[in-house]
Amino acid sequence: MILKSMMTWNFWQNRRAITSLALCAAAGLGGAFLTESFSLESLTGMPQALAQAPDKALAEKLLATPPRPKRPDLPVSQLPLEFIEGERIAFLGNSFAERMNLFGNFETMLHSxxxxxxxxxxxxxxxAEEVSIHQRSSDYTNLDDPQRAFGADTYICFFGFNESYAGPAGVEKFKQDYEKFIKETTQRYPRDDAKSPPRFVLVTPLAFEVSGEPLLPKGDTENTNLALYAQxxxxxxxxNKLACIDVFAGSKAxxxxxxxxxxxxxxxxxNEEGDLAVAKLLFASAFGQSALGQLSSINQELRSAVNDKSWIHLQDYRMLNxxxxxxxxxxxxxxxFPREYVKIRNMAAVRDQYIxxxxxxxxxxKPSDDNTGELIVPPTRFGxxxxxxSEATELRYLTPEQLIAxxxxxxxxxxxxxxxETMFPELAKPVQLNFDNKGRLWVSCMPTYPQWQPGDAKPNDRLIILEDANQDGKADKCTVFYDKLHCPTGFEFWNGGVLVVDQPRLLWLKDTDGDDKAxxxxxxxxxxATDDTHHTCSAFEWSNSGLLHMLEGIATSTTLETPWGPHRSQGNGGAYVFDPRSQKMRQFALPGQYNMWCYxxxxxxQGIVGDGTTANHAWDTPLSGAQFRGRTGLNMVFNQEGMRPALGCEWLVSRQFPESVQKxxxxxxxxNMNGMPRFTINDDGGGFAGKRMKLTDGKPDDLIASTDKHFRPADPQIGPDGALWFGDWANALIGHMQYSQRDPNRDHTRGRIYxxxxxxxxLLTPITQHGKSIEELLDQTKVYEWRTRYRARNELNSRPTQQVVDGVKAWLAKLDPKSEDYPRLQCEAMWVLASHHQHDPALIQALLASPSPNARAAAVHIVADYRDELPDAMSLLITASRDEHPRVRTEAARGLxxxxxxxxxxxxxxxxxKPADYWADYTIRHALAAHEPLWRADxxxxxxxxxxxxxxxxxxxLSASKSGAAALPFITTLLSAEPKPEEERNKAMTGLSDLSGDTNxxxxxxxxxxTSCHKVGNGEGREYGPNLAGVAKRMKPIKIVESIIDPNAEVDPKYRATLLITADGVAVSGLLVKEDDSTIEIFDGKIVRKIAKADVEERAVQKMSSMPEGTASSIAPSELVDLLTYLKAQNQDVKPATN
Incomplete structure (x- = not known):
């Protein structure tokens, strides 16, 4: 179900900042306390690894390119190709070339x-690469440019596929862009210090293979366009008098x-067979048919060596994190990492010689990496x-029994x-769990986290299967299904196999011989995206209609290539919705969320989607409509009261549990707690609203609360036995930016399941799906437990379509229309059919007319999601837009x-x-905003x-659109991944401060x-940060802008975080709340802690704001203008509160 690799809790921040994590004050963050730069000169006995400014000079020294004397002249770019000794050849382009990293046939032929x-x-x-689009992570070449470091003599270029989706109208632009690309690459990447130009060999795009699959592109339009781009x-x-390797016609045939x-x-x-066949086409075109005939066969040992070298190089030019x-x-x-780059490149060179x-x-x-360079082990920051x-006072790990106590x-x-891990060492660093159709527990484990280290064996992150054969409540069998993964942050079952992340890829694995091995x-x-291995694609969850929902944080640069065209996202993240049958992908933003881990x-x-960073959870319907730049934030479903980060969520629906906790x-x-808070969630008009469970004395009534700070629970899920299962990452160190990636105290061996x-x-008798008939599986959707229904739908999604269609029809006919559950069971039938892209119009019409508003809303959601398959979808949505219930109208607005x-x-x-509640009003407004081009002029x-x-x-x-458009250039300058000159930033802040928005x-x-940390006057909120009444009198508008964009620029000393070290060595860090002659009160992110002054041995003030950076990037441009307008209007000082 869930996951985001739970190892961290990073806050989104302006990427200009080197380090800056502080008391979370924005976006309802609750409180978390860390600052990375402050003076500790007065302290003694402190750990050695204190913050230092990044030493770019050191990196430049380590990665300096040695002198490159003039290279021998190259043969002209013509067919058949010829090469000089030691020629350095680079492949550039899209997935046509990138997938050669997987199979290696063409390169093997070249060496042969x-x-x-x-x-x-x-x-x-x-x-998703194009001649004019080369999307990279921020700062990609800040330390070093892998392409420049390589210094190619010849570029073999594979472009045209992604560009072809622009159709005939884009051909001339493509040609112009290609010309520009050749010139710019020549200038940017000379062969040597004499500026000798590289040569270029151009390869046409491949044809599109006609699949015959009704849900994939037919291929005729694609091939018509690809023929144009091949020409x-x-x-x-x-x-340009360059060689052209033409494989379009050959691949078409x-x-x-x-x-x-x-x-x-x-x-x-x-696929692998296709790679070999096309490699032969490439080779014959490049060197002649006779040359191909002289190659008796592919040397498989050589190909294995080529693929090994390619994998090593992949860790260079596409390094994780x-x-x-x-x-x-x-x-x-x-x-x-500068040292690791050096080692990786030396390792690749060793493999060149082997090849x-x-x-x-x-x-x-066999290649030896003994002499490829030394790495360093940085000092630990634990303690x-x-x-x-986030740490216990000592580096220790409780046993499971001690933890439970x-x-x-x-x-x-x-x-x-x-x-x-003592029972099964394979259970190292569990990050996600799930149950298969036999009721067995599967766990994704990533001991390699945060990433592979050069010199080690290749990553062996894995999917394992745990079984309790003797039914004593303990696992007694562990099977490794697949162990060649790299940071598998999400997985789900599909089509008899498993979809799983293998950063930067999504794999589908299947066991065909019954040995439980892929x-x-x-x-x-x-x-x-792999900019941050815990921001990447994760949190897998099937919707009820069989669409895979996956989450991604905003510190990401994703470039996907699909049969429907490229899909790119940078700095947005949010939710991806993937249909594995059609391979269509869409994405929607989650404003106000930073690193999403819960779905x-x-x-x-109805979906509830949650942020890992803030633990804020939102209803997904209002957010998942048509996307546009100005989408604003949405109210959260409940106040998480600072309990964050969230690492997987679940509904408690199980007959094994008492009635008091149901739903x-x-x-x-x-x-901020090591456990699981719990909430009640109820209907709130069209949406949902919840509250944290409390005891009669007002204290939290949590589901699980541990005093062990190294207990890191993850991915709770109701199992087939009705219990709530969850993993434990069991790590003293939690976080990317808080420690070196290579901190020696990062644990790579522990892991628990509870x-x-x-x-x-x-316990419930497990209901399983393997071997069950279609009718039996449909009957499982009648079961009380939602998770059982979930697994039944997933199994039905994997069964043959016609069997499912026939089975659903027969099953529907047997249902009792008078049953209270009849509308929901009708929905189950609708969802199962939709997962196969099959629809029963009469069933949908019946549900749209159902007396149950939940059933009507569910039907409208399906009509919207599958609108291209339902001829009358828009008219059905228009009718639904007049429904009396706000949830149905909200769904209709989303669909329209x-x-x-x-x-x-x-x-x-x-x-x-029509009167609308908050949720419907939000969705209607955003639908209209998405439609603005349709109605604006008229x-x-x-x-x-x-x-x-x-x-x-x-x-x-229109006002928001106008203000957002006006603000966007200024915001872009201020949040640029590359630092802008101070004068340019000041002009941008002035321009932003001059804009006017809506105060309300x-x-x-x-x-x-x-309001997690601020108040205005005596209004709602907390005063862990400054009270903002009268802020307009105290600060000029440009300074208000600066305080949001760069909270650390000027900080009132009383709002800096304070560090106390007690006589017994305990460290308390947080915001100074109150102080008198005998005690100091510190809000530490969870509670206000009273420390006796007599017990304080050392005290330091951290020179950074308690407010996190990133507020400006997490809300819409128009919202930032409105927020600034509101703050600029606060010119009245705080007045004493009155009863």
Whole structure:
């Protein structure tokens, strides 16, 4: 179900900042306390690894390119190709070339033909790459440019596929961009210090393989366009007198020889057989058919060596955790990764020699990395007082039994250990769990986290299966399903196999011979962001209709290549919705969330999506409509009261639990508490609202609360036995930016699985899905437990479509229309059919007319999601827009937002005249904002007579659009990944401060984002930060802007975090709340702690703001203008509170 690799709790911050994490004051963060730069000169006995400014000079020294004397002249770029000895060849382009890293056939052929030339080949291709689009992580070349470091003589370029989705209209631009690309690459990457130009060889795009699959592209339009772009490549090559390797016609003939997916996995991405066939086409075109005939076969030992070298090089030009390697969070690794780059490149060079020896038929020893460079082990930061908020006072790990003894659960419950690392060493660093159709527990484990270290064996992160064969409540069997993964932050079952993250890829694994070992490995999608291995694609959860929802944090640069065209995202993150049948991908933003780790759906298909950083949870329907730049924040479902970060969430629906906890909501929390808070969630008009469970004395009534700070629970899920299962990362160090990636105290061996059970109540008899009939599986959707229904739907999603369609029809006919559960069971039938892209119009119509508003809302959601498959979808949505229930209208507004049609826009405008609750109003406004191009001109010229309410709303939308557009250039400058000159930043802050927005909306934004630590006067909120009454009198507008953009620029000393060290060595860090002659009160992120002054040995003030950076990047531009307008209006000082 869930996950985001739970090791950290990073706050989004302006990437200009080297380090800056502080008392969380914005976006309802509750409180977390860490500052990375302050003076400790007065302290004694402190840990050695204190913050230092990144030493870029050291990196430049380590990575300095040695002198490059003039290279020998190259042969002209013509066919057949010729090479000089030691020629350095780089592949550039899209997934056509990038997937050669997986199979290596073409490169193997090159070495086989030219063994004496000792070719040095590196692949720099990336998914979604175009000649004019080279999206990279922020600061990618800040320390070093891998392409420049390599210094290619020849570039073999593979472009045209992604560009072809622009159609015939884009051909001329493509040709111009290609010309520009060649010139700029020549200038930027000369071969040597004499500025000798590299040569270029252009490769046409491949044809599109016609799959015959009804849900994949048909291929005719794709091939028509690809033919145009193949000719464009030929034209550019001819114009510049360059060799052109033409594989379009050859691949078209190859693909047309047999119907179906023979050579690709989806029509456009080659499988292993296709890679070999196309490699032969490339080789014959480059060197002649006779040359191909001289290659008797592929040397598999040589190919294995090529693939090994390619994997090593992949860790260079696509290294994981770029934000910490070369970006703004490399504080603790200024020397670590420059040395690792050096070692990786030396390791690749060692493999070059091995490849040459194999190609020449010489005796060859396996590559040794002994002399490829020394790495450093940085000093640990464990025990640094600044980490006291998340660490125990000593580096120790409790046994499961000790942990259970130190953990509090509600009366009538107990925690039981199921497995730990002493029983099964394979259970190291569990990050996500799930149950298969046999009721067995699967766990993804990532001991390699935070990333592979050069010189080590290749990553062996894994999926394991744990079983309790003798039913004694303890695991007694562990099977490793697959152990060649790299940071698997999410997985889910599908189509008889498993979808799993292997950063930067999504794999599909399957066992075909019944030994519980993966023997089919398909690299399904490449290009997931790896800027930060815990911000990347994760938190897998199927919607009720079989769409895979995955979450991604905002510190990311994702470039996906799909059969439908490229999908790119940078600095946005949010939720990805993937249909594995059609391979369509869409994405929606989650404003106000930073690093999303939680997703779960209720019994009516309504999603609750949660942020890891803040633990704020939102209803996903209002957020998941048509996307546009100005989307604003949404109210959260409940106040998490500072209990963050959240690492997976779950509904407590199980007959194993007493009635008193049914349908409560929980999430795993690893820092501000070590356990799981719980909440009640109820209908709130169209949406949802919840409250934290409390005891009669007002204290929290949590589900699990441990005193062990190294207990890191994750991914709670109701199991087949009705218990609440969860993992334990069990790590003293939690965080990326808080420690070096190579801190010696990062644990790589521990991991536990626990169950929360109700005492004196029998466990449920597990309901499994394997081998069950369609009818039996459909009957499982009648079961009380939502998780059982979830697993039944997933199994039905994997069964043959026609069997499911026939089975659903027969099952529906047997249902009792008088049953109270009849509307929901109708929804179950609708969802199961939809997961196969099958629809029963009569069933949908019946649900749209159901007496249950939840059923009507569920049907409207399906109509919206599958609108392209339902001819009358828009008319159904328009009808639903007039429904009496706000949840149904909210769903209708969401669905209509997707249409680029004036009729849809008019229907949404009409919705404004009906009273709407907060949720419907938000969704209607955002649907209209997405439709602005449809109605703007006509409305402004009076052609659309709008009712009064409509006029008010569209006026507000136009105002927000205008203010957001005006603010965007200034915000872009201030939040630039590359630092801007001070004069330019000052001009941007002045421009931003001069803009005017809506004061009332500004107050709403303030309440939603800032009241965890601020108040205005005697209003709602907390005063852990300055009271902002009268802020406009105390600060000039430009300073108000600066305080939000760069909270550390000027900080009132009384709002800096304070560090206390007591006589017994305990460190307390947080905000000074109160002080008198005898005691000091510090808010430490969880509670206000009273410390006797007599016990304080050392005291230091941290020279950074308690407010996190990133507020400006987490809200819409218009919201920032409104927030500033509200703050600029606060010119009255605080008045004493009155009763």
């Amino acid at each position: 033909k030219f063994p004496e030339k000792k070719l040095v080949i590196r692949n720099f291709a990336r998914p 464009a490549v030929r034209d550019v090559a001819a114009q 190859l693909f047309d020889a047999q119907t179906g997916l023979q050579h690709t996995i989806n029509g456009c991405h080659l 770029g934000w910490y390697v070369y970006g703004g969070r490399r504080t603790w690794d200024t020397e670590t 040459w020896d194999l190609a020449s038929g010489k005796p060859a020893s 640094n007082p600044r980490q006291a908020y 130190q953990t509090k659960v509600p009366e009538g419950f107990e925690i039981k250990a199921f497995a730990d 023997d089919v490995v398909v690299h399904l999608i490449d290009g997931w 779960v759906f209720d019994e009516w298909g 409560q909501f929980t999430y795993a929390c690893v820092i 169950r929360l059970v109700a005492k004196d109540r029998p 937002s997707y249409y680029d049609d004036p009729a849809a826009s008019q229907a949404v405008l009409a919705m404004t005249e 409305y402004l010229t009076g052609k659309i007579p709008a009712p009064p309410r409509s006029k008010e709303i569209v006026t507000q939308i 909306r500004g107050r709403e934004i303030f309440v939603r984002n800032c």
